[in-house]
Amino acid sequence: MFGRRSTSHPQPQAAPQPQAPAAARSAEVDQRLSDIKVGIFNDLIDSVDPTELGKLEPAQVREEISDIVAEIISMRNLVLSAGEQQVVIADICNDVLGLGPLEPLIARDDIADIMVNGAERVYIETEGRIELTDIKFRDNAQLMNICQRIVSAVGRRVDESSPICDARLADGSRVNVIVPPLAIDGPTLTIRKFRREKLTLEKLVEYGSVSPQAAKVLQVAAACRCNILISGGTGSGKTTLLNCLTRYIERTERIVTCEDAAELQLQQPHVVRLETRPPNLEGVGQVTMRDLVRNCLRMRPERIIVGEVRGPEAFDLLQAMNTGHDGSMGTIHANTPRDALSRVENMVAMGGYNLPAKAVRDQIASAINVIVQASRLRDGTRKITHVTEVVGMEGEVITLQDLVVYEIQGEDAHGRILGRHRSTGIRPAFWDRARYFGLERELAEGLGDGHA
DSSP states (O other), X not given: OOOOOOOOOOOOOOOOOOOOOHHHHHHHHHHHHHHHHHHHHHHHHHHSOGGGGGGSOHHHHHHHHHHHHHHHHHHTTOOOOHHHHHHHHHHHHHHHHSOGGGHHHHHOTTEEEEEEESTTOEEEEETTEEEEOSOOOSOHHHHHHHHHHHHHTTTOOOSSSSOEEEEEOTTOOEXXXXXXXXXXXXXXXXXXXXXXXXXXXXXXXXXXXXOHHHHHHHHHHHHXXXXXXXXXXXXXXXXXXXXXXXXXXXXXXXXXXXESSOOOOOOOSSEEEEEOBOOOTTSOOOBOHHHHHHHHTTSOOSEEEESOOOSTXXXXXXXXXXXXXXXOEEEEEOSSHHHHHHHHHHHHHHTTOOOOHHHHHHHHHHHOOEEEXXXXXXXXXXEEEEEEEEEEEETTEEEEEEEEEEEEEEEOTTSOEEEEEEEOXXXXXXXXXXXXXXXXXXXXXXXXXXXX
């Protein structure tokens, strides 16, 4: 079935294991299984024709590999218990088809990030805390093979000539790979895991990331086609929040998404997903985010969603927001709403436009309606700290007003921060827009200002 090659190999008898103290026995067993897996893996590569792998379904490939591994174990007369044999078979299948030692971590939904710093150190982030695991790779070669398998699945490559790569897993998890010579201690792999359970604003309310009233304000802003910019630092939950807000887009609207690595999971039926492309081996063929944003303007979008605004495409997005594409959204790295606007201004300058500062700020003030600030607090929790509205211009300064703010009130005995979301009671400038969509009552309830 697999185009097996000859499996005639020496059949050494496994040496009897010496008795060891209980404390050392586990390490000896792990080392013995590791050595056995290396030998079996090498025999497996010699025994199968890799070109046949693509002709079978993944489940069939796993079943066939399991049969071949069991046959190799029998031929070599290896002494393994039934449990050890299953562990060896599962690990080798994961090496060939999956992410090797990382497979158990990928299956866990409580892990937000997986950080592999070379073959010997694998860290995870869970509940906002980073901790070292006991998972290790055989060597850097095994880690490099897994990195190459991940990026090749989305048509990209990583090697000495192209040592940095952004990619994604099949479930949408974001992946970054950087390898030697840039990564001194071996290949470094970072995975921002995509949760199988789709988060919603209701879930964020349950987790305390946002109050029910603030969630209602965000829901109205998304539904009544406000242009929204989500600001925050690394790991603050910007993309998660963007996914949550897109749930309130009408199912009849045509949406075009532009991302470096496609990870947004929109539920609407009419979505066109675009993804950037790096240059090929000859250094040509690159498609940048700016190319995508410019092109999507010709695709008759009703909403444009940019996964992350980080360069001169900011100017094209502002142009789109100002020319009839209401309800567009994007994320940006910034620490405060005011910093987010400064970053947009700087990104416009990166495009080489020789425009007066006031003209750029006028564009920003008329394009962006709401800035949502997400933050990762020192205790590891993620909070929406500001819902801020862009009101207009006063002279050469963009005017902002906070609609909802998060106030820190202290911390409990376990070091967890205590606080509350407070509505400022200010009537937003997009009130008439909410009324046009019949959502002014919901907006009033969210702001708690008594307006009807």
